[in-house]
Amino acid sequence: MSSEPAPVPGGDTSGWREFLRAWVRNPARVGAVWPSSRRLSEKLARVAPGHGSPVVVELGPGTGSTTAQVSRRLPPQARHLAVELDPGMARYLQRGHPDVEVVNGDARKLGELLAERGIEHVDAVVSGLPWSLFDAQTQREILGQVVDVIGDTGAFATFAYSHTLPIPSARRFKATLHEVFDEVVMTRTVWRNMPPAFCFLCRRPRPGGPRPGAPR
Numbered sequence: 125m126s127s128e129p130a131p132v133p134g135g136d137t138s139g140w141r142e143f144l145r146a147w148v149r150n151p152a153r154v155g156a157v158w159p160s161s162r163r164l165s166e167k168l169a170r171v172a173p174g175h176g177s178p179v180v181v182e183l184g185p186g187t188g189s190t191t192a193q194v195s196r197r198l199p200p201q202a203r204h205l206a207v208e209l210d211p212g213m214a215r216y217l218q219r220g221h222p223d224v225e226v227v228n229g230d231a232r233k234l235g236e237l238l239a240e241r242g243i244e245h246v247d248a249v250v251s252g253l254p255w256s257l258f259d260a261q262t263q264r265e266i267l268g269q270v271v272d273v274i275g276d277t278g279a280f281a282t283f284a285y286s287h288t289l290p291i292p293s294a295r296r297f298k299a300t301l302h303e304v305f306d307e308v309v310m311t312r313t314v315w316r317n318m319p320p321a322f323c324f325l326c327r328r329p330r331p332g333g334p335r336p337g338a339p340r
């Protein structure tokens with residue numbers, strides 16, 4: 125459990141309860157029983173531009189611990205979208221964050237979901253997705269969508285639990301990030317997160333490099 129409860133709309137524990145309910149419904153999709161701490165969320169949110177009129181997309185926002193930090197950074201002209209697969213979490217998130225465009229949908233269809241909303245390019249993607257629970261194809265499929273929407277100029281941030289690094293699917297994900305992006309920075313561990321976690325901050329998809337989603 126986090127030593128630092130995630131902020132929840134209304135300042136009560138309803139966010140945690142909604143999170144737990146979603147985990148009970150589908151643990152393999154949620155991948156955590158406790159929302160990210162404020163410290164971890166702040167690190168992730170730093171890839172969101174603080175000026176201009178950026179478009180920022182969150183994947184797997186859950187009940188919104190990172191959403192709150194992304195919102196705090198964004199300028200008034202920004203567009204902030206959040207793609208969440210679980211309908212209950214999506215409804216909860218929209219109630220707590222009426223200014224965010226919450227999309228109840230699948231990150232695997234990111235390009236399509238954005239095109240439906242008239243968006244072709246995104247300045248930053250912030251992910252809370254449970255990558256180590258995804259198979260290789262799903263990891264590459266979603267990363268392929270991310271690369272397509274951020275292009276050469278955007279940024280991508282995601283996190284991993286430190287204890288999962290030796291797990292094959294987590295190692296595979298890290299290797300795929302290095303294959304896909306020219307720059308992959310691992311932050312220090314955020315110990316005040318339950319469980320402790322760190323971020324991957326990625327930029328510049330490799331030109332001509334292997335495209336995720338394409339057969340290997």
Ligand SMILES: C[S@@+](CC[C@H](N)C(=O)[O-])C[C@H]1O[C@@H](n2cnc3c(N)ncnc32)[C@H](O)[C@@H]1O
Pocket residue numbers: 146153154155156158159160183184185186187188189190207208209210213229230231232251252253254
């Ligand atoms: C570990 S939780 C992270 C929630 C939040 N970002 C946080 O850090 O507290 C993972 C979230 O990803 C969502 N998710 C899983 N697969 C998804 C997919 N394919 N598309 C969109 N959301 C997905 C789950 O429903 C869940 O809300």
